[in-house]
Amino acid sequence: MTGMFGVSIQGLSGQLLVGLLNGSFYAILSLGLAIIFGLLNIINFAHGAQYMMGAFLAWIGMTYLGVNYWWALLLSPLLVGSFGMLLERGMLKRLYKLDHLYGLLLTFGLALIIEGLFRYRFGISGESYPVTEQLAGGRNLGFMFLPKYRVWVVVASLAVCFGTWYVIERTKLGSYLRAGTENPALLQAFGINVPLMITLTYGYGVALAAFAGVLAAPIFNVNPVMGSNLIITVFAVVVVGGMGSIMGSIVTGLGLGLIEGIVKSGMIANLLSATFDSVPVAGSIVYPIKLLFSPEASAVTVFVIMAIVLLVRPAGLFGRER
Amino acid sequence: MNRKLLSALICAALIAHVSATAGAATKVSDGVVKIGVLTDMSGAYSDLAGPGSLVAVQMAVADFIAREKPDFKIEVISADHQNKGDIAAIKAREWIDTEKVDVIVDLVTTSTALAVMKVAKEKNRITIVSGAASTLITNEQCTDTNVHWTYDTYALAAGTGKAVVKQGGKTWFFLTADYAFGKSLEKDTTDVVLEEGGKVLGHVLHPFPAQDFSSFLLQAQASGAQVIGLANAGNDTINAIKQAAEFGITPKQKLAGLLMFISDVHSLGLKATQGMYLTTGFYWDWNNETRAWSKRFFEKTKRMPTMVHAGDYSGVYHYLKAIKASGTDDTTVVMAKMKATPINDFFAKNGKIRVDGRMVHDMYLAQVKKPEESKYPWDYYHIRQVIPADQAFLPLSKSTCPLVKK
Structure with a gap:
């Protein structure tokens, strides 16, 4: 098949699919962050560490207790979520009246401690979690080999994301949650146990992180820094989507995953070369932009987009000015 | 941001001291030979080098003291270079200027190795690179105060x-x-x-x-x-x-x-x-000597050594032997002695250090x-x-x- 800016159509389809797969990770992680920020006003920097804990619990369960993947998918988020609720009750609760910065610093410190402990116990190289047999192998689509497991990841995370969106936006329970973000005192006056609701919400946000961790365990090597490598990108996703916006974080997560996929394919850099390299002055002006969108700079792409979005819409794509 | 905080804590926790009885015969600057292990303590390479490298160097010092009974003091300190050249260079400068470090070892990434080699050359101190791999270290950017010990690209x-x-x-x-x-x-x-x-x-x-x-x-x-x-x-x-x-x-x-x-x-x-x-450059299960050393390492770390760990031990031991043999810790004299002496230990057989700083071994x-x-x-x-x-x-x-x- 003919190439398009140095990338074949097959190549591009493969890259888009891979982008979608990564995007679903971004979506589920940024969703957890968005929920927590929306209700608690806490910037949960421990999210990456909680994602890592989810993956490690799955590995520990399998290695020492023989817990299979499907049980891990259920139990690990429950355990890590409960751990989150303890944190909320014991520590975060004291910070609600203070500036955002205090919550950020506390969760950041917790993340360092948790990661440090795991690194001390398991080392940096981490452990291998095999793909469960039911999801091993894959299918040849002609343009690429699609592993069954990755399809499962997309299905599972989208189901959880949209399920969560539905509960928050379309049910009575969700209306309490939304009311809690607007005016907790008034909601409490109506007889709703707001502190409990907050605890459960934090627990749920953390459980989402752990769920993503279990989903990630068979793909990435399970290691103590797997979360901190990802969390900064996920924060950028949340900022682009609009802090606290549920749908915003889901859509932005998927969208940025796709864009990252295209950048990694080298298509944007090739396109810019093809268009501008022959033009004397424009070529050198476009050069830095080309560098920013080359495959080796793919780790930066999300942040470039974040900067642009913040310049145009400071509240993010789906956010509201408060 | 998090790396900096973390490394500060780790540095504080890991600074280790090994010392021996003092004597008078060997002329050692500041009365002590100070070895700085500058490595990746927390990042991507902290398993293949990191805390294990510190253990290997401490083993080398302890063995040297037990076997050779030197008449000078030896100290080991360590820090996390976070795989960043600028951080490594700043730490090296601080170590040499205020801590009086005589030799800096390990250096896991090429960027940190090149940065520290430059500082060490300027201050006339020895570097023994075990972790980093690029051939730049012994080619375009070679220095006469550096040895590239374990392997290269x-x-x-x-x-x-x-x-x-x-x-x-x-x-x-x-x-x-x-x-x-x-x-x-x-x-x-x-x-x-x-x-x-x-x-x-x-x-x-x-x-x-x-x-x-x-x-x-x-x-x-x-x-x-x-x-x-x-x-x-x-x-x-x-x-x-x-x-x-x-x-x-x-x-x-x-x-x-x-x-x-x-x-x-x-x-x-x-x-x-x-x-x-x-x-x-090293496999623990190769012969009786490698097995014996590796099992001792395993007991301390619960992991078998990588070639970087084994190279750290071998390099530091050779350096200390050169000080003892030449009766001084003067950089030029010690380096000449190191280059003149073949290396024969569990890591290398008839290894030798070439003029470009490359230690060649099987x-x-x-x-x-x-x-x-x-x-x-x-x-x-x-x-x-x-x-x-x-x-x-x-x-x-x-x-x-x-x-x-x-």
Whole structure:
């Protein structure tokens, strides 16, 4: 098949699919962050560490207790979520009246401690979690080999994301949650146990992180820094989507995953070369932009987009000015 | 931000002191020989070097004191260079200026090694690089105060690259970590592949460190190359190997892990790595001497040593012996003594330090065992070939180091 800016159509389809797969990770992680920020006003920097804990619990369960993947998918988020609720009750609760910065610093410190402990116990190289047999192998689509497991990841995370969106936006329970973000005192006056609701919400946000961790365990090597490598990108996703916006974080997560996929394919850099390299002055002006969108700079792409979005819409794509 | 905080804590926690009784005969500046272990304590390479390197150096000092009964004091300190050249250079400067450190060892990434070598040269102190791999260290950027101890990208390319081409892997595509080391490894391997009659179809650079390699692997797959050369290390290699299997790239296309440590194989498991070729400067289960030392190391760390750990021990021991033999810790004298004395220990047989700072010794071409061939924990490699010292490293005649007179 003919190439398009140095990338074949097959190549591009493969890259888009891979982008979608990564995007679903971004979506589920940024969703957890968005929920927590929306209700608690806490910037949960421990999210990456909680994602890592989810993956490690799955590995520990399998290695020492023989817990299979499907049980891990259920139990690990429950355990890590409960751990989150303890944190909320014991520590975060004291910070609600203070500036955002205090919550950020506390969760950041917790993340360092948790990661440090795991690194001390398991080392940096981490452990291998095999793909469960039911999801091993894959299918040849002609343009690429699609592993069954990755399809499962997309299905599972989208189901959880949209399920969560539905509960928050379309049910009575969700209306309490939304009311809690607007005016907790008034909601409490109506007889709703707001502190409990907050605890459960934090627990749920953390459980989402752990769920993503279990989903990630068979793909990435399970290691103590797997979360901190990802969390900064996920924060950028949340900022682009609009802090606290549920749908915003889901859509932005998927969208940025796709864009990252295209950048990694080298298509944007090739396109810019093809268009501008022959033009004397424009070529050198476009050069830095080309560098920013080359495959080796793919780790930066999300942040470039974040900067642009913040310049145009400071509240993010789906956010509201408060 | 988090790395800085973390490293400060780790530095505080890990500064270790080993000392011996003082004497008068050997002329030692400031009354003590101070060894600084500057390594990756918390990042991607902290298993293949990191705390284990500190343990290896402490073992070397303890053994030296027990066997040689020196009449000078020895101290070991350590810090985290976070794989960043600027941080490493600042730490080295501080160590030399205020802590009076005499020798800096380990240095895991090429960027940190080059930065610290420059500082050490300026201040006339010795560096012994064990972790970093680029051939730049003993070529364009060589210094007369540095020894590159354990391995380099040329040795890896000459070992693994040659072996894979000979097995029929004629066409290559590289997945390269986007920094000095990755590029150096790619270049050296490309030279070997071309020399052996192979062809390089292309490459893709990936950010360091990276998590998801699927995009890059798809490009490698699309190239149709028989061999995908992984010009990266540590967790990047681990994740690339894992994901290559997931996308059905292996076994149709072969992976060549150009730099793999036993810690990587341990983490991935034999099922994922079986049959892969790799080049190493040290394997714990090679002979009685290596086994004896490695088991002592294992008792302290609960992991078998990588070649970087073994190299740290060997380098520091050789350095201390040179001080004792020359009766001073003066950099020029000690370095001359180190270069004049052959290295014979569990790590190297008849190793010698060349004028460009390259310590040449035998390297080993290993193949990872099948799971059913592994009889006991850490029984991971078949050693397929011993690559003699004179073939393992870039010959002096091809060196671009200004210290080499032609």
